Amino acid sequence: KPWQKHNLLDDWPGYSLDLFSYPAHYSGDLDCVIIPHGVIMDRTERLARNIMDDLGDHDIVVLCVLKGGYQFCADLVDRIKALSRNSNRTIPMRVHFIRLKSYLNDRSTEDLHIVGAEDLSFLAGKNVLIVEAIVGTGKTMKTLLEHVEAFRPKMIKVAGLLVKRLPHNSACLPDYVGFEIPNRFVVGYALDYNEYFRDLNHICVISESGKLKYKI
Numbered sequence: 001k002p003w004q005k006h007n008l009l010d011d012w013p014g015y016s017l018d019l020f021s022y023p024a025h026y027s028g029d030l031d032c033v034i035i036p037h038g039v040i041m042d043r044t045e046r047l048a049r050n051i052m053d054d055l056g057d058h059d060i061v062v063l064c065v066l067k068g069g070y071q072f073c074a075d076l077v078d079r080i081k082a083l084s085r086n087s088n089r090t091i092p093m094r095v096h097f098i099r100l101k102s103y104l105n106d107r108s109t110e111d112l113h114i115v116g117a118e119d120l121s122f123l124a125g126k127n128v129l130i131v132e133a134i135v136g137t138g139k140t141m142k143t144l145l146e147h148v149e150a151f152r153p154k155m156i157k158v159a160g161l162l163v164k165r166l167p168h169n170s171a172c173l174p175d176y177v178g179f180e181i182p183n184r185f186v187v188g189y190a191l192d193y194n195e196y197f198r199d200l201n202h203i204c205v206i207s208e209s210g211k212l213k214y215k216i
Contacts, residue, residue: 001030002070002143006179007179007180008034008035008179008180008181008182009182010165012034012173014031014032014034014205015032015033015034015036016032017030017032017033017204018172020033020036020202021201022200022201022202022204023199026210028210029197029203029206029209029210029213029214030187030203030204031205031206031207032205033160033203033204034181034183034184034186034202034205035189035202035203036202037189037201040061040072040075040178040189044072044076044161044178047076047079047159047176047178049083051076051080051084051129051157051159051176052087052089054089054175055091055127055129055157056084056087056089056153057090058091059091059092059093059126059127060092060093060126060128060129061095061096061122061123061126061129061153062094062095062096062128062130063096063097063129063130064095064096064098064130064131065098065099065100065130065131065133065144066097066098066099066100066116067099067190067192068132068133068134068190068191068192069131069132069133069161069190070097070190071189071190072161072178072189072190073095076131077093077095081093083090088124096116096120097116098114098116098144100114100115100140102115105136108199114143119146120147120148120151121151123151124151124153125152125153125154126154127153127154127155127157128148128155128156128157129157129158129159130144130145130157130159131158131159131160132158132160132174133160133161133162133190133191134160134161134162134163134164134186135162135163135172135174135213136166137166138166139172141160141172141174145172157175157176158176159175159176159188160173160174160176160177161177161178161179162181162186162203163177163179163180163181164183165182166183170181184205185205185206186199186205186206187200187204187205187206188201188202188203189201189202191203193206193211193214194215196214
């Protein structure tokens, strides 16, 4: 069944940076906080409950998409474990890490690299939960799903913390979505811009000066 997602409107201005603590070395590099860390954690807990409702009593293999997905995956798995400890239904889990790279600066490229996914034969007949931090055009997710499906898992579900609101990404929406956000380049909570900003707790919108500062 489709689960609800929280939509942030296109004209959502975000929160003033003055309301939050963040690393001083990013002063001037951010426009606003779009999702505070506490809200991320509460939403992740609800997603864990939804996953528990659907997949409780199934053994699952979690495919964590690095690098941006590691924080969301760690927090999501922790909350599923907590629910499993305090419920009659349990989810035995194994976690496997793969890495995708399709961005140069703030642009998604057609050149997708999948690292750590060359041989996923152990997924045959397994229930798979792919955990990704953000879904944009959906092309990357479509490519990954096709790659995983080739190893004949029993079932594939996808959890995505963020989905960008774009005209043509409806074909590959995750089964579990944290937030639908405007088409803005966001960083923090392990999401990066050329490897910077992963150390932010909150999800923020990078400023134009921040893009220039860390451009390669």
